Amino acid sequence: MKRIFKVTALLLSLMIAFQCVFSSAAAFDDKSMTQEEWNDRYAQLRDENTLPTLCVGADETQLNICWHADAKTAQPKVRLAKNADMSGYVEFTGENTPAETQEQVVCRVTMTGIEKNTTYYYQWLGDNGWSEAYKYESKGFDSYKMMLIGDIQIGGQSTDNPEEQSRIGYVWQSVLDEALTKNPDISFLLSPGDNTSTGKAADEWQTLLMPEYTRSLPLALAIGNHDKKGMMYEYYTHMPNEFFGQYFTGLDRDFWFRYGDVLYLVFDACSGSAADHRAMAAEAVEANPDAKWRIGVMHQGLYAPGIAMLEPETNMLLNAVFQPIYEMYDLDIVFTGHTHMQGRSNFISDGVVVGMAESGKTYKDPNGIIYLNTNACCDQGSMEDMYLWPYTAYAFEDADVTTYSTVEFTDTTMSVKTFRGDNSELLDSITIEKTKGFDDNPVSVFFRTLLYKVVEFLGLVYMKIDEVVVSIRGGHF
Numbered sequence: 171m172k173r174i175f176k177v178t179a180l181l182l183s184l185m186i187a188f189q190c191v192f193s194s195a196a197a198f199d200d201k202s203m204t205q206e207e208w209n210d211r212y213a214q215l216r217d218e219n220t221l222p223t224l225c226v227g228a229d230e231t232q233l234n235i236c237w238h239a240d241a242k243t244a245q246p247k248v249r250l251a252k253n254a255d256m257s258g259y260v261e262f263t264g265e266n267t268p269a270e271t272q273e274q275v276v277c278r279v280t281m282t283g284i285e286k287n288t289t290y291y292y293q294w295l296g297d298n299g300w301s302e303a304y305k306y307e308s309k310g311f312d313s314y315k316m317m318l319i320g321d322i323q324i325g326g327q328s329t330d331n332p333e334e335q336s337r338i339g340y341v342w343q344s345v346l347d348e349a350l351t352k353n354p355d356i357s358f359l360l361s362p363g364d365n366t367s368t369g370k371a372a373d374e375w376q377t378l379l380m381p382e383y384t385r386s387l388p389l390a391l392a393i394g395n396h397d398k399k400g401m402m403y404e405y406y407t408h409m410p411n412e413f414f415g416q417y418f419t420g421l422d423r424d425f426w427f428r429y430g431d432v433l434y435l436v437f438d439a440c441s442g443s444a445a446d447h448r449a450m451a452a453e454a455v456e457a458n459p460d461a462k463w464r465i466g467v468m469h470q471g472l473y474a475p476g477i478a479m480l481e482p483e484t485n486m487l488l489n490a491v492f493q494p495i496y497e498m499y500d501l502d503i504v505f506t507g508h509t510h511m512q513g514r515s516n517f518i519s520d521g522v523v524v525g526m527a528e529s530g531k532t533y534k535d536p537n538g539i540i541y542l543n544t545n546a547c548c549d550q551g552s553m554e555d556m557y558l559w560p561y562t563a564y565a566f567e568d569a570d571v572t573t574y575s576t577v578e579f580t581d582t583t584m585s586v587k588t589f590r591g592d593n594s595e596l597l598d599s600i601t602i603e604k605t606k607g608f609d610d611n612p613v614s615v616f617f618r619t620l621l622y623k624v625v626e627f628l629g630l631v632y633m634k635i636d637e638v639v640v641s642i643r644g645g646h647f
């Protein structure tokens with residue numbers, strides 16, 4: 171009898187231990203929805219615009235958040251606690267900034283002091299008082315995994331076609347559900363731009379923020395050409411270290427952040443201001459001399475698969491502006507989107523393939539930069555036929571299927587994996603092992619910097635021409 175009791179006790183202990191381990195990995199509560207449940211949620215929320223955007227902070231110990239509130243009563247306050255009943259909360263106060271209408275302002279707050287592997291609950295002060303408490307679980311800081319989804323491109327203009335926007339929103343919800351269920355250890359989501367379709371409609375952002383997953387998943391959103399058709403990105407995001415430069419105008423801006431050992435440089439590739447882009451990269455790299463990895467993010471796909479690479483804008487202008495920056499600052503990988511084609515390059519240096527980067531393999535201290543282009547999340551279907559270039563290492567030819575990528579860092583490795591967005595089938599993977607620091611083999615930048623002065627000048631000339639073209643065209647393509 172005693173023996174049975176001991177065995178039962180042991181089994182119970184093991185079950186509790188297993189549950190603890192499992193629950194610590196299950197960082198995202200089940201927020202899956204049927205199409206009908208989503209339609210109800212959409213109908214309930216579609217006419218509002220006060221859902222908050224949870225964004226990455228300047229580093230892993232911070233979280234940014236913003237939301238719209240009534241201009242007459244708005245107070246930019248957030249409470250953060252380690253208890254679900256919000257006891258022992260810490261309150262953070264931010265600032266109110268203008269919104270797209272006079273009736274509202276945008277409340278912007280930064281939460282600080284986030285510790286690794288900790289469960290938090292937070293509330294923001296909205297028009298109806300304190301919101302309910304939402305759970306945010308931080309993950310590891312030194313070793314972690316983040317996720318990449320491109321061209322979320324919520325569109326459809328609800329006033330004209332709410333059914334279509336609801337349908338698109340459900341695709342976004344479903345990809346998040348699939349990706350986060352299979353990868354509960356994701357720290358944040360990185361998007362290389364085209365988060366919305368028209369860039370002008372608040373309801374696009376409302377739909378983008380409808381999946382409850384976004385309450386617990388910080389976003390790092392680059393600007394795409396579709397976002398740039400309007401100014402809404404300005405009012406619905408709160409990115410860290412925004413860099414407004416000397417020559418940027420309107421929505422133009424870059425931003426950077428640090429997460430663990432990784433420095434993320436996020437460029438607004440719709441601005442040709444080379445001088446500003448380089449200044450941002452210099453600022454970020456100088457402020458993070460100890461970062462082990464440097465990652466670039468831009469919207470248009472340098473070295474993506476597809477005929478779009480023949481377009482002068484991508485092939486010549488953007489290549490001339492961005493590639494030298496990536497070489498000068500010795501980036502490891504660059505994430506792009508725009509063409510709605512999932513693909514990845516071999517190792518490239520100054521436009522030349524300097525090494526193969528075969529799927530499924532590990533490369534130690536490679537030369538060159540990998541360029542990974544994302545598929546589109548909600549606007550499925552490529553804009554053109556697939557075409558594989560000599561620099562293409564991997565391409566997913568079924569552009570009607572959504573995809574997502576994960577990027578996982580350990581002490582010495584970065585593993586990039588791409589999965590189908592509907593069933594998480596592994597499509598492509600590559601691992602880079604790094605045993606050397608950036609100072610072990612420094613890039614000689616003297617002549618590059620001199621040469622780049624020409625690009626900076628030509629970039630300013632292009633910007634002036636682009637201003638005229640955009641004003642005639644009525645916005646970016």
Ligand SMILES: [Fe+2]
Pocket residue numbers: 364394395396469507508509
């Ligand atoms: Fe685009």
